[in-house]
Amino acid sequence: MHSGVPDETVMTTTILNGSEEDLGTAADALRRGELVAIPTETVYGLAAKGLDGEAVAKIFEVKERPLFDPLILHLPPSWRSDLFDRGLIDLKALSEQGRDQVTTLTRALWPGPLTIVVPKTPAVPDITTSGLPTVAVRIPNHPLTRRLLDMVEFPLAAPSANRFGRISPTSVDDVIEELGGRIGWIVDGGTCEIGLESTVVRIVGDGTVQLLRPGKVRRSEIEHLLGVSVGELGGDREEGAAEHSPGRLETHYAPSSPLVLLEGVASEALETIHAESSPAMLFRSDATMASFLESSGTETLEESSLVAWRVLSPAGEPASSARNLFRMLRELDSMNPGVIFAEPPEGDAGISHAIRDRLERASRR
Numbered sequence: 324m325h326s327g328v329p330d331e332t333v334m335t336t337t338i339l340n341g342s343e344e345d346l347g348t349a350a351d352a353l354r355r356g357e358l359v360a361i362p363t364e365t366v367y368g369l370a371a372k373g374l375d376g377e378a379v380a381k382i383f384e385v386k387e388r389p390l391f392d393p394l395i396l397h398l399p400p401s402w403r404s405d406l407f408d409r410g411l412i413d414l415k416a417l418s419e420q421g422r423d424q425v426t427t428l429t430r431a432l433w434p435g436p437l438t439i440v441v442p443k444t445p446a447v448p449d450i451t452t453s454g455l456p457t458v459a460v461r462i463p464n465h466p467l468t469r470r471l472l473d474m475v476e477f478p479l480a481a482p483s484a485n486r487f488g489r490i491s492p493t494s495v496d497d498v499i500e501e502l503g504g505r506i507g508w509i510v511d512g513g514t515c516e517i518g519l520e521s522t523v524v525r526i527v528g529d530g531t532v533q534l535l536r537p538g539k540v541r542r543s544e545i546e547h548l549l550g551v552s553v554g555e556l557g558g559d560r561e562e563g564a565a566e567h568s569p570g571r572l573e574t575h576y577a578p579s580s581p582l583v584l585l586e587g588v589a590s591e592a593l594e595t596i597h598a599e600s601s602p603a604m605l606f607r608s609d610a611t612m613a614s615f616l617e618s619s620g621t622e623t624l625e626e627s628s629l630v631a632w633r634v635l636s637p638a639g640e641p642a643s644s645a646r647n648l649f650r651m652l653r654e655l656d657s658m659n660p661g662v663i664f665a666e667p668p669e670g671d672a673g674i675s676h677a678i679r680d681r682l683e684r685a686s687r688r
């Protein structure tokens with residue numbers, strides 16, 4: 324039984340498909356203030372009626388998420404064209420330049436994996452934003468969730484559909500592993516195309532823009548669109564980091580086994596790896612796996628000290644590495660290794676930067 328959640332909350336979790344009837348069932352549940360797990364192009368989300376404080380409170384309870392970690396509002400697709408008239412964004416607190424920046428970004432990148440943090444109005448309950456004066460918004464790009472948002476015509480608050488601090492789910496099976504028995508419905512939208520959470524930026528209002536979380540949308544793409552340089556919130560200890568992106572303070576994406584990031588490749592760290600009992604390995608590519616084998620002096624990995632391994636992407640290709648990352652971490656973790664070693668991706672821009680960010684977080688515990 325899951326710890327921390329009382330027995331009476333154990334319920335049957337129904338998997339819904341993309342039919343109008345099933346989406347109608349999901350929409351009805353959301354209208355009643357119930358929780359539904361939804362597919363997005365990034366990861367699965369745990370959705371509730373976003374402007375209803377009581378419904379949103381259930382998200383925190385079911386995820387065991389601390390109340391200081393604010394949620395993203397997922398907006399109906401049609402809201403992109405009249406975003407400023409929807410009563411969520413405090414236009415007085417946003418300069419004209421800030422408004423132009425929001426318009427430029429939403430026109431170019433919505434629906435898609437970009438979340439924008441802007442000043443909020445009182446229409447957004449404090450519980451949704453953890454008391455912050457800002458709200459995070461995005462229009463997700465998954466056909467079923469776009470349709471669902473069209474049906475309900477209200478914003479859905481949705482964090483990733485995992486228990487707090489754990490690996491984000493990228494398939495229905497992952498959601499069941501995380502929240503099965505705790506929620507009534509999951510909409511099955513297949514495997515998430517991107518596999519990593521959205522890029523989060525904050526429009527400060529004085530013309531500057533901050534990157535709060537790296538993702539598929541690159542910093543350079545935002546800089547190019549806006550013609551300003553985008554600062555990245557430095558290390559988690561940076562002053563003000565907690566205030567501007569509370570989620571960054573937490574250890575996230577953590578498997579149960581300790582994760583150790585190898586700076587470089589496994590073949591250069593043989594002694595470290597062999598010193599561990601039951602190590603598992605997440606290789607960057609077939610090439611690094613081959614050089615590991617060569618350095619180990621064994622013919623096959625079965626003969627090595629590794630108890631389990633995965634290759635993020637045979638060709639070391641960034642997009643498929645991102646898509647595979649969370650699933651492979653879950654698979655390795657399920658074999659209960661003593662430690663999981665992971666090779667960081669090559670390069671440090673865009674999605675590779677995001678993969679490194681998630682691996683570094685997973686290694687901090």
Ligand code: TXA
Pocket residue numbers: 363365366367368369392393394395438440452455457458459463481482483484519520521523535536567568569570571
């Ligand atoms: O791709 C995604 O963004 C997924 C899917 C479901 O849309 N959602 C997701 O939500 O990753 P969550 O709750 O796991 O992460 C949201 C992040 C957190 O780090 C949170 O601190 C930050 O966004 N955030 C939310 N509201 C904020 C705000 N007002 N100011 C600063 N950061 C905020």
Ligand code: MG
Pocket residue numbers: 482483491
């Ligand atoms: Mg999350």
